[in-house]
Amino acid sequence: MNALVGTKVAITSSRPQTTRRAIRGIVHRPDAQLVVVDTPGLHKPRTLLGERLDSLVRSTLTEVDVIGFCVPADQPVGPGDKYIARELAGVKKTPVVAIVTKTDLAAPAQVAEQLLAVGRLGEFADIVPCSAESGFQVGLVGDLLISHLPEGMPLYPEGDLTDEPEQVLVGELIREAALEGVRDELPHSIAVVVDEMAPREGRDDLVDVYAHLFVERSSQKGIIIGHKGARLREVGAAARRQIEALLGTKVFLDLRVSVLKDWQRDPKQLRRLGFYD
Numbered sequence: 001m002n003a004l005v006g007t008k009v010a011i012t013s014s015r016p017q018t019t020r021r022a023i024r025g026i027v028h029r030p031d032a033q034l035v036v037v038d039t040p041g042l043h044k045p046r047t048l049l050g051e052r053l054d055s056l057v058r059s060t061l062t063e064v065d066v067i068g069f070c071v072p073a074d075q076p077v078g079p080g081d082k083y084i085a086r087e088l089a090g091v092k093k094t095p096v097v098a099i100v101t102k103t104d105l106a107a108p109a110q111v112a113e114q115l116l117a118v119g120r121l122g123e124f125a126d127i128v129p130c131s132a133e134s135g136f137q138v139g140l141v142g143d144l145l146i147s148h149l150p151e152g153m154p155l156y157p158e159g160d161l162t163d164e165p166e167q168v169l170v171g172e173l174i175r176e177a178a179l180e181g182v183r184d185e186l187p188h189s190i191a192v193v194v195d196e197m198a199p200r201e202g203r204d205d206l207v208d209v210y211a212h213l214f215v216e217r218s219s220q221k222g223i224i225i226g227h228k229g230a231r232l233r234e235v236g237a238a239a240r241r242q243i244e245a246l247l248g249t250k251v252f253l254d255l256r257v258s259v260l261k262d263w264q265r266d267p268k269q270l271r272r273l274g275f276y277d
Contacts, residue, residue, distance in 0.1 A: 001025040001036045003132035004142050008246075009162040009169070010038045011176035020053060020275070022060050024163050026156045032146045033154040037064060042084045049188075049264040052275050061088075066125070066148035067096045068141075073129060074105040077117045085121040095125035095148045099141055104131040167194045170243050174211055174255070177239035182223060189216040190224070191263065191273045200252070208252045209243065214260045214273065224257050232257065 002008050005025040020040060027034040039060050040053040061067060069088055071081050088096050098118050103111050111129050119127055126144045130137040156163070175192040182190075196210040213235075215221050225232045232255060240253045263269035 001038045003135065003138045004034070004036055005161055007161055008242075009164065011172045020049075021168075022056060026160050026162060027142060028158055029142070029146070032149065033156065034142060034146055034149070035155060036068075036145075041080075042087050043080065044083070047188075047264040048267060049270060049275055052270065061091050061094070064094065065150060066145055067091065067094055068099050068145060069096050069124070070099045070101050071114070071118050072102045072105075073100045073111045073114045074102050077114070077121065081118075082121060089122050096122070097141075097144050097148070098124040098127040100127070100129040102131060102133070103129045103136055104134045166247065167197050169246060170194050170197060170209060171211065173242040173246065174213070174235070174239040174253075177235045177242070178213055178224060180235075180238070188264065189220055190214070191260075193273060206250045206252060207247055208254070210254045211256070213255060213257045214263060215257065216260065216262055216264065218259055221257050221259055 001010055001023075002012070002025070004027050006027075009025045010023045022040075023038045025036045025038065027036060037060055039057045042054060042057050043050065045051045045054050067088060069084065071077065098121070100111065100114050100118055106114065115127055115129060118124075125148065128137060128141055128144055130141050132138060162169070171192040171194045174194075175190060178190050178192070191214040192211060193214070194209060194211045196208070198208060200206045200208050213224060215224060223231070224235070226234075236253050236255050239255075240251050243251045243253065260266075260269050260273075263273065
């Protein structure tokens, strides 16, 4: 989605299942407007949060005109890919474009083999290889998706790249920075809430951002903070650079870490963190 839009509107991570909301990226072309909806991945949920994310995905699938099913070129087709393919087969009357991504990480023969493997997963309107990193065939992916759209008026004004509020984007950039280098079990336990974000009084070149990182256990809090706060400072520095690029101004970033015990399974805490029924 970021490659199609031409700028970063969704966080990226090497960790699976880190997308937690449906984020819209808007692609403006002379012949079309393409609204790309990046959703969490369909999976077999193990927590209440997982159930709500799956519900979000399923409701989104009923609202779109075409579905892009992404499978990386550098990894064998696995049980998760097969599960998603079976689920998408049940979405009737909506074309599915299979997109083999990350071709820059695979040899041509591996890409060809992956295209055949993906073709065996189901009936797709199109199958296309691409690389968001190198830009290979990103335009073609856009062309194929647009070819399945109905004619109509633009949904967003020229220049809009997403409809996500800046405060939500800032929270996601902080979470992205916190995800780097953490242990396997920790990514899903991290949630971020921006408590306050506003220009500093008397300064038009500085925005103050106060945010909370929530984890589920005290041991996880120690991992996020690090020895004498070293890791939290690294997270803050990385996040601040991204937020300054987003807002186009200097940023003072204040990060606090708190424990919300088992928040992924607690309906009250999920609502507090913005994950509703």
